[in-house]
Amino acid sequence: MGRxxxxxxxxxxxxxxxxxxxxxxxxxxxxxxxxxAHEIAAEAFTRLLSxxxxxxxxxxxxxxxxxxxxxxxxxxxxxxxxxIRTFTATxxxxxxxxxxxxxxxxxxxxxxxxRLRSAFLLHYYGGFGVxxxxxxxxxxxxxxxxDLHHARAKLKAAVGEAS
Amino acid sequence: MTDHRDPIEAWLSADVEPxxxxxxxxxxxxxxxxxxxxxxxxxxxxxAAVIVAAAATVPQVARSLQPSPPSGPxxxxxxxxxxxxxxxSPKPTPSSQLDLRRGLPLSSAGSGPQPPANFEPTSVxxxxxxxxxxxxxxxxxxxxGLCTAVAGTANYGRDxxxxxxxxxxxxxxxxxxxxxxxxxxxxxxxxxxxLFATHDGxxxxxxxxxLPGRVIDLAAVGNRxxxxxxxxxxxxxxxxxxxxxxxxxxxxxxSDQWQPVPGAFGTGSVRPGALxxxxxxxxxxxDHRIYAGPVKRGSWHIVTAGSGSEPPCLRATxxxxxxIAPSGSGLxxxxxxxxxxxxxxxxxxxxxxxxYLSADAGRSWQPRSTPKAQGTTTSLAVSPDGVVVLATTTxxxxxxxxxxxxxxxxxxxxxxxxxxxxxxxxxxxxxxxPADWALHELFITRDGGRDWQPSRIPR
Numbered sequence: 001m002g003r004x005x006x007x008x009x010x011x012x013x014x015x016x017x018x019x020x021x022x023x024x025x026x027x028x029x030x031x032x033x034x035x036x037a038h039e040i041a042a043e044a045f046t047r048l049l050s051x052x053x054x055x056x057x058x059x060x061x062x063x064x065x066x067x068x069x070x071x072x073x074x075x076x077x078x079x080x081x082x083x084i085r086t087f088t089a090t091x092x093x094x095x096x097x098x099x100x101x102x103x104x105x106x107x108x109x110x111x112x113x114x115r116l117r118s119a120f121l122l123h124y125y126g127g128f129g130v131x132x133x134x135x136x137x138x139x140x141x142x143x144x145x146x147d148l149h150h151a152r153a154k155l156k157a158a159v160g161e162a163s
Numbered sequence: 164m165t166d167h168r169d170p171i172e173a174w175l176s177a178d179v180e181p182x183x184x185x186x187x188x189x190x191x192x193x194x195x196x197x198x199x200x201x202x203x204x205x206x207x208x209x210x211a212a213v214i215v216a217a218a219a220t221v222p223q224v225a226r227s228l229q230p231s232p233p234s235g236p237x238x239x240x241x242x243x244x245x246x247x248x249x250x251x252s253p254k255p256t257p258s259s260q261l262d263l264r265r266g267l268p269l270s271s272a273g274s275g276p277q278p279p280a281n282f283e284p285t286s287v288x289x290x291x292x293x294x295x296x297x298x299x300x301x302x303x304x305x306x307x308g309l310c311t312a313v314a315g316t317a318n319y320g321r322d323x324x325x326x327x328x329x330x331x332x333x334x335x336x337x338x339x340x341x342x343x344x345x346x347x348x349x350x351x352x353x354x355x356x357x358l359f360a361t362h363d364g365x366x367x368x369x370x371x372x373x374l375p376g377r378v379i380d381l382a383a384v385g386n387r388x389x390x391x392x393x394x395x396x397x398x399x400x401x402x403x404x405x406x407x408x409x410x411x412x413x414x415x416x417x418s419d420q421w422q423p424v425p426g427a428f429g430t431g432s433v434r435p436g437a438l439x440x441x442x443x444x445x446x447x448x449x450d451h452r453i454y455a456g457p458v459k460r461g462s463w464h465i466v467t468a469g470s471g472s473e474p475p476c477l478r479a480t481x482x483x484x485x486x487i488a489p490s491g492s493g494l495x496x497x498x499x500x501x502x503x504x505x506x507x508x509x510x511x512x513x514x515x516x517x518x519y520l521s522a523d524a525g526r527s528w529q530p531r532s533t534p535k536a537q538g539t540t541t542s543l544a545v546s547p548d549g550v551v552v553l554a555t556t557t558x559x560x561x562x563x564x565x566x567x568x569x570x571x572x573x574x575x576x577x578x579x580x581x582x583x584x585x586x587x588x589x590x591x592x593x594x595x596x597p598a599d600w601a602l603h604e605l606f607i608t609r610d611g612g613r614d615w616q617p618s619r620i621p622r
Contacts, residue, residue, distance in 0.1 A: 009193070016189045021181035028182050037182055042192050047274060049196030068317065072270070072291060072348065 012049055015058060020045065023066060030070045030121075040069045067121050112151055119144050120151035199267065199274070266327030268364025269296055270348045272315025275324035277621040279303070282312055283600035284620055286342040288351070289588045293319050296326060296365060297605065297620060298343035298353055300333045311340055311353070313365060319592055320607045320618035329359035329368040334402045337377055341400070342435065346383035350416040354378040354390065355435060356402040362417050373421050374412055379403050380438040382445070386416045387458045389424065389445060393433050409433040409449050411463065427454050427463035434484075436542060436584070441489045446525065448487050451477050453494075453525040466525040474498050474519045474528050490545035493522040495531075495565065497553060499540045516540045516553070518565055534568040536560045538581055541598075546587035552612045554595055556581035561612035571608070574616045578602055587612065 020041060028037035044065040048058055109117060122133045123144075130148070134141040267275045272294055282301035289295035294317050300310040313328040332339040337356050345351035345365070353359040356377030359368040374392040379402075381390040390412050397404030411427035414420055431450025439446045440458055447454040447463070456463025467477050476483035476498035484499045496519040516536055519528040538557030545551050552571075553560045558581055559571040580598030587593040595606040595615060606615040 012193070013189055016184070016192070020184045020188070024182035024184065025180050028180075034182060038185060038188070041182075041184075042188055043270075045189075045192045046195045046199070047271070049193060050199040051274065068293065072294065 016045060019059060019062060023062060026063075027066055027070060031073055036073060040066055040073065043069055063122060064118070067118065070121075109155070112154060116147050116151040116154070119147040120155075123148055124152075199271070266325070266366055267315075268348070268366045269294060269315050269326065269345060269351070270364050272296070272326065273317035273322055273324050275315070275326060278314035278323050278325045279312055280603075280621060282314065282603055282620045284314075284596060284603070284605055285600055286355075286584070287586075287594050287596060287605055288344045289319070289586075289592075289594065290345045290347050292589050292592060293317055294348065295319065295588075295594075296343055296345055296351070297323065298328070298340065299600065299620070313343065313353075314620055315365070319588075319609075320594065320605060322622055323618075323620045326365045327367060329353045329357075329370070331357055331359070331370075334400045336398045336402060339402075341402075342381070344381055344383055344388075346386075346388065346416050350383070350388070352381050352383070352388065352390075354381045356395075358390065360419055362419075369419070371419055371421070373419075375410075376408075377402055377406075379406065379409070379433050380435050382438045382440040383416060384440040384442055384445075384458055387413060388416050389413045389438060389440065389458070390421070391433055391438050391447065391449070403433070403435055406432045411438070411447055411454070413458075424456065425462040427456060429454075436486055439487055439489050439494075444524070446487055446489060446494060448485060451479055451481055451485075453477065453487070453496075455524050472527075474517070474530075477528075484540070486540060486543040488543040488545045488551075490549060490551075491547075492549065493520050494525055495520055495543060495545060495551060496528065497540050497543045516555075518551070518553075518562075520565060531565045532562065532568065534560050534562065536568070536570075541581065541583050542585045542595075544585045544587045544593065546590050546593065546611060548590040548611075550587070550590070550611050552585050552587055552593060554582040554585035556598065558582075559585060559595060559606075559612070559615060569613070571612055572614045573606065574614070578606075582606070 023044065024037050024041035027040045028034060031037055031040065044062050047065050048062050051061075109120065112120060118137060119133055119139075122128045122137070123130065130141055130144050133139075133148075134144045137144065139147075269290070279301035282299050284297045284299040286299070287295060287297045294315070296313055296315045298311065298313050301312040302310060310333050311328045311331050313326040314323040315326045316323050329340055331353075334341040334356060340353040340355055340357050340359060342355040343351065343353050348364050349362060351361045351365055353361075353368060356379070358371040358374055358378045358381075360371050361368050374390060376392045376394045379391045379393045379395070381388065383389070391409055392412055393403075393406040393409040395403060395406035397406075408430045409428065411424040412421045413424050414422065427447060429450050429452070433447075433449040437448040439448075442458070444455060444457055445463075452465050453467045454463045455466045467473050474485075474496060475481055476485040476496070486497050488495045488497075498517050498519065499515070515533070517533050518531045520531045521528045534553055536553055536555050536558075538555035540553060540555050542554040543551070544554075549563070549565075551562045551565045553562075553568075558573060558577040560568050561571050562568045578597040578599050582595045583598045584596040585593065586595075591609055591611050593608045593612055595608075597604065597606065602617075604617040604619040607618045608615045
């Protein structure tokens with residue numbers, strides 16, 4: 001009981017090998033370190049495999065779980081980041097500044113409506129094309145394009161106001 | 164002015180660099196997934212057996228398979244949290260050999276079995292804009308005194324799944340629990356009047372016996388947890404009535420090493436909801452006084468002047484009742500005009516509430532408004548963007564500025580008895596606990612307190 005059947009196991013391992021590196025890399029863009037990225041990616045796969053038999057679109061489920069876990073991580077670390085930034089406010093930013101490593105942008109992305117946030121994260125952070133995002137989210141491509149446009153506009157406007 | 168647009172363009176268009184798994188990751192993931200799946204399957208199978216035996220519907224199996232209850236919540240030995248779920252064999256195992264006190268953690272909320280059909284929620288807590296837990300009574304082991312049940316959500320109350328629960332009963336004088344708080348996905352507490360702690364996200368619960376008396380209220384912020392312990396005489400569910408003395412205790416979130424807080428003790432009454440924390444400090448409303456102090460270290464002290472100019476409900480001779488809620492602009496206090504019979508979670512008063520605001524941590528107060536709220540004031544909350552929400556025994560009222568008030572719309576109608584608790588998690592999302600626990604539901608707002616819709620547990 002509870003064991004994946006051989007065929008399922010092979011399929012699961014195949015999916016793992018195909019998707020884990022990209023998923024973990026995607027998560028690493030959103031969090032601070034490789035360790036956290038591995039933790040989140042592994043947890044996402046754990047949840048996926050524990051519900052393996054009842055899923056129509058495992059990849060979509062995988063990225064949705066990871067998105068939620070990343071969001072939880074952001075929330076957990078935001079207080080510490082604010083405190084650190086307060087003390088290092090006079091230190092110039094490094095040239096390779098990444099918006100997602102700035103808590104204000106994280107807060108902004110988190111505050112996006114869920115429909116915009118999911119599409120935004122998958123496309124701009126995950127590197128999925130519009131067609132793939134549409135398939136993952138079960139939405140028309142035109143809707144995804146519009147969602148991406150709105151999310152991008154909100155992010156740019158907010159960053160522009162803040163700078 | 165720095166132009167951040169170019170870095171955003173460059174960063175957004177950058178390719179994802181793959182991060183290969185470390186050796187053995189797939190096997191670890193597979194084992195963990197198998198354990199979780201096995202736990203769910205065993206719960207469901209054992210639940211079906213209980214349905215046949217007891218002619219009940221959707222029991223909470225974790226409760227029914229637990230050993231007979233101890234004579235008191237503090238009699239359970241620390242560390243008797245059962246084996247890891249990893250010890251569950253893939254082979255069929257007799258139910259009597261299973262210890263399902265260990266369950267899924269809060270981080271897995273939404274992926275477990277359904278909560279018991281007779282779940283009666285009494286308290287709710289959220290650790291973010293999506294994940295939270297509700298504690299109540301339900302299941303099939305109530306006759307054994309093990310009614311307490313916990314359910315989790317990963318989508319702010321749209322769906323609920325069963326979690327492990329403290330092995331205890333409904334509030335009954337000095338035993339049982341009725342309230343739940345989680346600081347984060349790891350540390351949480353069940354209390355009122357007994358105290359249990361979890362440091363694995365609710366997968367296991369341990370009784371804490373170091374605090375004297377009944378734990379009336381508890382709050383956590385940062386890495387600290389504070390609890391109000393009191394000597395009370397109330398029986399049954401009225402565990403917080405008849406309190407004659409109280410003291411505040413503090414612990415590091417993961418430690419279970421509770422220490423008294425200097426200056427925060429006294430004689431008189433204290434009620435659920437009396438303790439309110441912010442990241443920078445805390446407030447305790449007890450014996451018609453407001454105590455304030457730091458969350459981490461240091462003494463607390465009484466901040467109300469006692470000069471006769473304070474709000475009526477803070478005067479020593481007053482029988483009026485009060486609730487407090489901190490906000491970005493200060494500390495709000497709602498004074499009920501007349502007392503009513505003490506009820507757990509209630510503040511009494513039969514209407515005519517006045518809202519005060521203190522901008523100096525409770526030293527002086529300014530009346531802000533007199534909401535035309537009907538019923539007894541029971542709970543007060545302030546959202547992150549300053550919307551004040553008031554719960555009473557007839558409904559919910561909200562104000563964007565603490566001056567103009569509106570009655571919230573409750574779908575389909577406000578439940579009989581109104582609400583015993585209201586809280587705002589974000590500027591938009593909030594939750595209210597109805598007084599009638601037998602409704603099997605909470606009420607959720609997703610528009611800043613204007614509209615409230617029931618969240619049935621289970622769906």
